[in-house]
Amino acid sequence: MREFEIIEKFFKPLSNHNKAAQNLSDDVAKISLKANEELVISKDAFVENVHFLLKDGAFNIASKLLRTNLSDLAASGAKPLYYMLGFSKNKNIDEKFIKEFARGLKEVQNEFNLCLIGGDTVLADPLFFSITIFGSVKKGQNLARNNAKNGDLIFVSGAIGDAHLGLQGFKSNKNYLINRHLCPTPRIELGQRLVAEKLSNCAIDVSDGLIADLQHICQASKLDAEIFFDKIPFSKEAKKVLKTNPKKNPLDLLNSGDDYELIFVVSPKNEKKVLTTAKKLKLDLTHIGQFKKSTEKKFTVSLFDQKNHKLTIKKLGYEH
Ligand code: ADP
């Protein structure tokens, strides 16, 4: 298929006739904002055999690409608006692949209410897909990594480690674990509520691993973090895997990426309010530790076991 046909047949319908997309027939997209809003922008790239395999299927590849981008918006409390797509093709890409790719994008668009406003289409081997995503926040709103204060509580949404177990091929009921790997849930509504309900002004999404991403907050906020293994939320399915595979190191679940949950920071006076929000969202929001002033010049995460013994963290997350 020629580039022009691909855009016309598969990408134009994803623009939902939105004015910003200018029908995908101009050199640029054009975004209007309300006077009291700011644009929030993020980019993610997926490389074949690094971030995805062709055998994952076009639907899953596209869906995960857009979902992981949305997760960055979630961590900034933004409302999703638009995205641009860098699409590549080569001899392995046929019309059916592109159709499935577009279907994957469409499903996520519908769930999170955003649309495609442009992009570029190129030849590449290995394949390379990329999305730039645009969202909006109220002017002056600041959900950021550097806002944690001494004594603040550390919360995490959902469950940690499912995606890692799914990727490693551990079986579970109704493919729960592999779906958590292939189809993460960006916590968009949670991000927006953290801001709207003034629950938090510091968050990050877990893409490289719970500990590694918490470490980013420590660095940015110049604090140490203490977290407790027993408090880390694991899903029923993950617990089952750990129980039936005693050789599997549970610490791996904190050191692997792709959870796309939110770590967020809460002042102790707001702790109860978080529980109300969790109920409203029907989403577990779990207190796993707190921030402490650092006694050294470096800022670190410490992990404690049941008996308050400090556990050694060997590997820190996933490095690209
Ligand atoms: P140009 O050569 O002027 O850069 P292109 O031929 O690359 O333009 O693109 C033509 C139009 O199609 C532009 O509006 C562009 O945003 C859109 N487009 C191209 N590739 C994609 C894509 N992968 N996804 C969405 N829109 C695309």
Ligand code: MG
């Ligand atoms: Mg042009």
